[in-house]
Amino acid sequence: MENHIIAVINQKGGSGKTTLALNLSAGLALRGSVHLVDADPQRSLTQWVGMGGDGSDLPAVTQLGSDPEMALGRLASKHRYVVVDCPPTAQSAAVTAVMRVAHWVLIPVLPSAIDLWASVDMAASVNIARQHNPGLRAFLVLNQLESRNALSRDMREAVAEFDVPVLVAGMQRRAAYRSAAVEGRSVYGMGKRGQLAVSDIEAIIKEILCL
Numbered sequence: 001m002e003n004h005i006i007a008v009i010n011q012k013g014g015s016g017k018t019t020l021a022l023n024l025s026a027g028l029a030l031r032g033s034v035h036l037v038d039a040d041p042q043r044s045l046t047q048w049v050g051m052g053g054d055g056s057d058l059p060a061v062t063q064l065g066s067d068p069e070m071a072l073g074r075l076a077s078k079h080r081y082v083v084v085d086c087p088p089t090a091q092s093a094a095v096t097a098v099m100r101v102a103h104w105v106l107i108p109v110l111p112s113a114i115d116l117w118a119s120v121d122m123a124a125s126v127n128i129a130r131q132h133n134p135g136l137r138a139f140l141v142l143n144q145l146e147s148r149n150a151l152s153r154d155m156r157e158a159v160a161e162f163d164v165p166v167l168v169a170g171m172q173r174r175a176a177y178r179s180a181a182v183e184g185r186s187v188y189g190m191g192k193r194g195q196l197a198v199s200d201i202e203a204i205i206k207e208i209l210c211l
Contacts (some may be wrong), residue, residue: 003076007102009086009095011122012115016108018044019177021085025059026050026186027201032080036061039094045085051184058186068097099129104139104208123164142170145176
């Protein structure tokens, strides 16, 4: 069984980092054992999981700890997937440590010029991390897409110029993601209300697992 450490990173807040990490973990849990790691000082992921209570459909979540590389290595030896919600900065010691041992980095990006500029620095950080972790694979994940929005369509052309490739699959702008956060569950636990959002996440998972 191959184990994977997946880091969800973006240095700009509000990019959908925690939403992607949380729902990605729920989808991966259908495929194998998953553990969530909340490395963001804001602890949004921990609060989200905690709101679900005992009946939550979400994987367990822990903090990163003082020795990230050792902690993630231990978790990866016990779980098929370890998903890390990283701090909203590319320069922190925690992010550097996570990228030293991660197998995949996913960088959610909103369809705006400001978010695109912020992702340039993320791409540079990934390239630096590869000096220590040459097997690191990184992908941009477009978030809050709208099929009728010209900016959303143009984003795919803009990010094509980056050193980090963009996934074909992305997250559409859907109310289900916000509702899931309020209810302390993933979109997988919302029944019919979450079906379209689940299709987004499933497409992302299938794409990265096939790469």
